[in-house]
Amino acid sequence: MALALRVFPRGLTRFRTAWRSLRSHNAAEMNRRFALLAASGLLATACFGKFALGVTQTIEPTPILPGANVKQELNIEADGLLGTAVKQALTDAATKGQTQTQSGTQWQIRDSSEGSAVHLRMFRTVSLSEAQTALAPSSTGGFDVGTMNVHADDWGLARHYTVRIVVTPSAPNTPVGTPAATDATSQQLAKAILAGITYDYYISLPGVVTATNGVPGDQSRLVWHLDLTSGSARVLTAESIYPDVPRLVVLLVAIVLIVGLIFIRSRSRKPVTADRPEIFTQP
Numbered sequence: 001m002a003l004a005l006r007v008f009p010r011g012l013t014r015f016r017t018a019w020r021s022l023r024s025h026n027a028a029e030m031n032r033r034f035a036l037l038a039a040s041g042l043l044a045t046a047c048f049g050k051f052a053l054g055v056t057q058t059i060e061p062t063p064i065l066p067g068a069n070v071k072q073e074l075n076i077e078a079d080g081l082l083g084t085a086v087k088q089a090l091t092d093a094a095t096k097g098q099t100q101t102q103s104g105t106q107w108q109i110r111d112s113s114e115g116s117a118v119h120l121r122m123f124r125t126v127s128l129s130e131a132q133t134a135l136a137p138s139s140t141g142g143f144d145v146g147t148m149n150v151h152a153d154d155w156g157l158a159r160h161y162t163v164r165i166v167v168t169p170s171a172p173n174t175p176v177g178t179p180a181a182t183d184a185t186s187q188q189l190a191k192a193i194l195a196g197i198t199y200d201y202y203i204s205l206p207g208v209v210t211a212t213n214g215v216p217g218d219q220s221r222l223v224w225h226l227d228l229t230s231g232s233a234r235v236l237t238a239e240s241i242y243p244d245v246p247r248l249v250v251l252l253v254a255i256v257l258i259v260g261l262i263f264i265r266s267r268s269r270k271p272v273t274a275d276r277p278e279i280f281t282q283p
Contacts, residue, residue: 050078050079050080050082050196050197050198051076051077051078051082051083051086051196051197051198052076052077052078052197052198052200053074053075053076053143053197053198053199053200054073054074054075054076054200054201054202055072055073055074055143055145055146055199055200055201055202056071056072056073056074056075056202056203056204056221057070057071057072057131057148057163057165057202057203057204058070058071058072058073058203058204059128059150059161059163059203059204059205059206060206061159061206061242061244063246064244064246064247064250066154067127067128067152068128068150068152068161068206069125069126069127069128070125070126070127070128070130070131070148070150071123071124071125072123072124072125072126072131072145073121073122073123074107074120074121074122074123074140074143074145075120075121076090076118076119076120076121076122077117077118077119078117078118079116079117079118080116082196082197083116083117083118084118085142086118086120086142086143087111087113087118087120089138089142090109090120090122090140104126104130104133105124105125105126105130106124107122107123107124107139108122108123108124109121109122110122110123122140128150128152131148131150132147132148132149132150134147143199144167144168145167146165146166146167146168146201146236147165147166148163148164148165149163149164149165149166150162150163150164156244156247157243157244157247157248157251158207158241158242158243158244159206159207159241159242159244160239160240160241160242161205161206161207161239161240161241161242162237162238162239163203163205163236163237163238163239164235164236164237165201165203165235165236165237166233166234166235166236167201167226167233167234167235167236168232168233168234197228198225199225199226199227199228200223200224200225200226201223201224201226201236202217202221202222202223203221203222203236203238204219204220204221204222205222205238205239205240205242206240206242207240207241207242207243208240208241208242209222209238209239209240210239210240210241211237211238211239212237212238212239213235213236213237213238214236214238222238224236
């Protein structure tokens with residue numbers, strides 16, 4: 001009994017020492033990984049620069065007539081090799097579009113870059129059917145802007161829109177010098193490069209939004225912040241009901257005109273009674 005009492009404290013002390021050693025080892029390993037990731041992020045930012053992409057899809061119903069148009073816009077702000085690579089890809093795509101006859105509405109490009117800072121704006125307005133045609137990544141600088149599926153129900157005085165977009169976030173065309181993900185360090189560096197890319201997706205629906213898996217953004221838009229490091233597809237959904245104000249105005253004007261016409265015709269059909277002449281007699 002006495003021997004057991006003497007051995008137990010020694011065993012407890014050894015266990016505590018081993019536990020502290022294990023904790024310190026795990027903490028050191030975790031700190032080393034954090035330091036390596038931070039260094040990779042700083043190196044990636046310094047070498048490849050920052051990149052921000054904003055994609056906006058705006059549905060605009062056709063006044064009175066059925067159907068709708070879609071305004072598509074891409075805003076790119078970048079610097080470093082990433083910006084240079086995407087700008088070169090967009091320039092090549094625009095040059096190819098001018099030399100070769102391509103189907104569909106072409107993108108308009110506005111370049112307001114200054115020095116190494118890249119500022120590009122791509123925009124176009126297409127029909128609802130054309131907006132649901134998949135875009136080649138080569139026409140958008142190597143980015144997948146998603147496949148749009150819009151279901152529009154015309155209820156006469158209101159319209160119901162259901163939008164579903166499937167986006168597979170991916171990096172732009174690989175800049176020269178990007179390390180291949182062959183070892184752990186290269187993989188961490190590649191993830192750090194992707195983490196430096198901001199990809200925001202905006203959808204503007206007419207009327208009142210009734211359901212969505214996005215969050216409200218500025219200018220009455222819904223926004224999704226996409227993560228390029230995951231590599232998995234993201235499904236963006238939204239629904240809205242749009243009271244067709246032009247049709248309501250036309251209906252009210254038609255009702256006023258019809259009521260006015262009925263009132264005028266009823267007045268014109270009212271019989272006119274002639275006053276009896278007064279007879280004066282001599283006294």
